Amino acid sequence: MDSKEYWKQNAAMPKGRLKGDQWLPRHIENIPPNANVLELGCGEGYDTQYLLSKGCKVISTDLSQDHLDKTKETILRMPKVIGETIDSQLMLLDLTSETDWKKFADSCYDVVVASLCLHYFTPQQTRQIIKEIKRVLKPNGKLFARINSTNDLEHGANDGTPIENENNFRLTKDGTKRFFNKHDIQKFFGQFGGIDTAVERTELYGRKQTKKVLWEISATSDKLID
Numbered sequence: 550m551d552s553k554e555y556w557k558q559n560a561a562m563p564k565g566r567l568k569g570d571q572w573l574p575r576h577i578e579n580i581p582p583n584a585n586v587l588e589l590g591c592g593e594g595y596d597t598q599y600l601l602s603k604g605c606k607v608i609s610t611d612l613s614q615d616h617l618d619k620t621k622e623t624i625l626r627m628p629k630v631i632g633e634t635i636d637s638q639l640m641l642l643d644l645t646s647e648t649d650w651k652k653f654a655d656s657c658y659d660v661v662v663a664s665l666c667l668h669y670f671t672p673q674q675t676r677q678i679i680k681e682i683k684r685v686l687k688p689n690g691k692l693f694a695r696i697n698s699t700n701d702l703e704h705g706a707n708d709g710t711p712i713e714n715e716n717n718f719r720l721t722k723d724g725t726k727r728f729f730n731k732h733d734i735q736k737f738f739g740q741f742g743g744i745d746t747a748v749e750r751t752e753l754y755g756r757k758q759t760k761k762v763l764w765e766i767s768a769t770s771d772k773l774i775d
């Protein structure tokens with residue numbers, strides 16, 4: 550099954566990620582009010598909802614129209630719906646597509662948010678995606694991201710088979726998944742020049758509230774190097 554079809558089917562499954570997920574609240578002091586935010590892989594729109602409630606302007610993107618529809622439903626459930634222009638806040642973006650990234654101009658966003666969507670890709674794709682994030686961020690802009698850890702054993706860190714002898718990039722029953730250790734974070738996010746924080750956390754995730762071990766990363770674009 551290709552990844553579009555996988556995420557279409559995934560969107561149809563009930564989830565309920567995160568009552569009480571504190572990951573973005575931990576960073577809100579570093580997100581200016583009225584910030585222009587580009588959210589990648591927005592899923593059901595929980596982070597979109599939080600950011601809108603804090604006064605940010607958010608463009609929510611995803612590979613799957615079904616997830617964008619879920620995000621729209623999440624926004625519409627907010628007590629005060631923000632603006633009449635919800636559809637223009639939602640955009641299809643395949644992170645691996647050069648053409649899709651061209652929809653986004655250079656140096657436009659104060660913040661890029663990417664929760665659990667940067668860890669499905671080949672080394673080349675991962676580097677290219679991080680380069681695009683760097684391109685669309687304003688100088689001094691921030692990236693906040695969460696990615697799988699190599700210790701994420703309940704979510705496939707040891708499952709399936711390594712791809713091209715890369716032990717931390719695996720073909721699992723849910724498709725390709727990358728798992729990061731400290732070295733991998735430096736290897737891929739090192740093009741930011743300086744990562745502000747990279748903290749490994751254990752969270753409860755999804756409808757079944759399984760243990761998920763992940764890295765939470767923040768980085769600032771004025772520290773970027775080519």
Ligand SMILES: C[S@@+](CC[C@H](N)C(=O)[O-])C[C@H]1O[C@@H](n2cnc3c(N)ncnc32)[C@H](O)[C@@H]1O
Pocket residue numbers: 552556566589590591592593594595610611612613616642643644645663664665666669
């Ligand atoms: C695990 S979910 C995370 C959703 C949400 N950010 C969250 O934290 O709840 C991964 C999301 O990444 C999206 N995704 C997967 N591959 C993608 C790609 N190539 N380009 C853009 N989004 C992608 C999926 O459609 C899905 O919404």
